[in-house]
Amino acid sequence: MSAASSTCREIEPDLVALAVGEAEPDAVLKVEEHIAECPPCMRELHQYRAVEGLVADLRRTPLPGADATLARAQLESRLSDLRSRLVSFGLFDSPLGPMLIARSELGVSMVEYVESEAKAAARLGRLTGAAVVESRAQTEAFYQDLLDYLQGRRTRLDWPLDLRWARSDFQRRVLDATAQLPYGAVTSYGHIARDIGAPSATRAVAQALRWNPMPIVIPCHRVVGSTGDLIGYAGNKVSLKQQLLALEGVPVVTHGALQVERRAMYVRYLAEAEYCLPTCGELPSMPLTRLTLYGSRARAEAAGLAPCASCRPDLHPMST
Amino acid sequence: MLRVMAEGDAFEAVVAAHHAEIHRYLVRITAHASDADDLSQETFLRAFRAHRGLAPDANVRAWLFAIATNLCRNHFRGEKRRRLAMAAAGAEPAPVGGRPDGHVLLQETGARVDAILTALPMRQRLAFTMRKLHDLEYDAIGASLDCSAETARAHVFQALRKIRRGLDDVAIASTEPRT
Secondary structure (H helix, E strand, O other), rough: OOOOOOHHHHOOOOOOOOOOOOOHHHHHEEEEEEEEHHHHHHHHHHHHHHHHHHHHHHHOOOOOOOOOHHHHHHHHHHHHHHHHEEEEEEEEEEOOOOEEEEEEEOOOEEEEEEOOHHHHHHHHOOOOOEEEEHHHHHHHHHHHHHHHHOOOOOOOOOOOOOOOOOOHHHHHHHHHHHHHHOOOOOEEEEHHHHOOOOOOHHHHHHHHHHHOOOOOOOOOOEOOOOOOOOOOOOOOOOOHHHHHHHHHOOEEEEEEEEOOOOOEEEEEEEEOOEOOOOOOOHHHHHHHHHHHHHHOOOHHHEEEEEEEOOOOOOOOOOOO | HHHHHHHHHHHHHHHHHHEEEEEEHHHHHHOOOOHHHHHHHHHHHHHHHHHOOOOOOOOOHHHHHHHHHHHHHHHHHHHHOOOOOOOHOOOOOOOOOOOHHHHHHHHHHHHHHHHHHHHOOOHHHHHHHHHHHOOOOOHHHHHHOOOHHHHHHHHHHHHHHHHHHHHHOOOOOOHOOOO
């Protein structure tokens, strides 16, 4: 390129482009016309083409250290570890307020009420050792199920659950037992304690459910105090508990505190195969630690129970 | 869950299709097999965390290059560290001597190009490597370097100019002008 010629300087980018095969057709013409008249630029073009040749050689030259076999094997191992720890989460609006849904490859690992992003972060922080990423796509399907549930279009959330982050085996047992409570049924902390073979551990059961990592899904709202009081839900959100129970057709009244109206509910004694009117035999005086209550006959029968042969709830249903 | 399994397999396919090339790119940039091993792993671990957010028609290869490029830039951040890496890689210009035969000449010229590439500003070197050694489109390179396709192209051309100038005193025997 002749330093003196402004044409040479102007045409230089097109000349480089031509050498590397990226010039537009009109630029090609321009360069060809110019180099026909300008030997230095002609030489320049050849030099750039030579550089292209060297680059082609560089591509062909075997690269020392390019064997990726070991790196690939290490990657596979780290990926498999990461896969097992990866938790995707999404934040969603719901009729009960903002909710966090988190899931791993094993299933749903957390569903929480979160008033703020800070609170969501604190909740996710409980997933010790997890690699947490936000992914609406990964959690959206669960959210849709949840909306259907909260709007009464669905009565079960039979999702795969990942309880690896339960606080203890004891809590896992409590959560498992609670998850068995059917839609429209209510029982007491004491009953769950009996269910898991620890009848004196009522308080521990209440604690375990206080830290329920997935309310609604594991229906701790169906567990009440032995007097029927709606106590301890998501900190102080007893009204949410009432809403969820109302959705399921469980009658709730105010007797000082919010209470399930056990006089208006069908009753199952321990693990019997029948359900009774609330007035059957000794039932009215019996503590809730031995009873499960149902909001309607339909709910009791959906749980696989037959009408009691003595009080005959099928012949004398309660007026609703 | 079937859905999860299917996604795991999809990422397996991404690894199978691109790991070797990304590793090669990283060897070229870092000049260290062990750095390339680490950075390629990190590239794919990051990709794994984020790939679910990708649009279905996303250019996965370009996206992986962008992640790898970012990791490289972090890796080399700080001039001191970069100099150390270069010294360790033995990236001194190879001496050119005598009148060696064509083959040796080519090797020496290759070493010369290597030395020039190593001495390039990082963005030019990354852009050049992505474009000329891995055939990436300029818009993908721009996305990797947080610049426009035009700027990416300017980086590549600047690198070509430096190689061309660096070769001024080297006879390029096999590619002499034929006219």
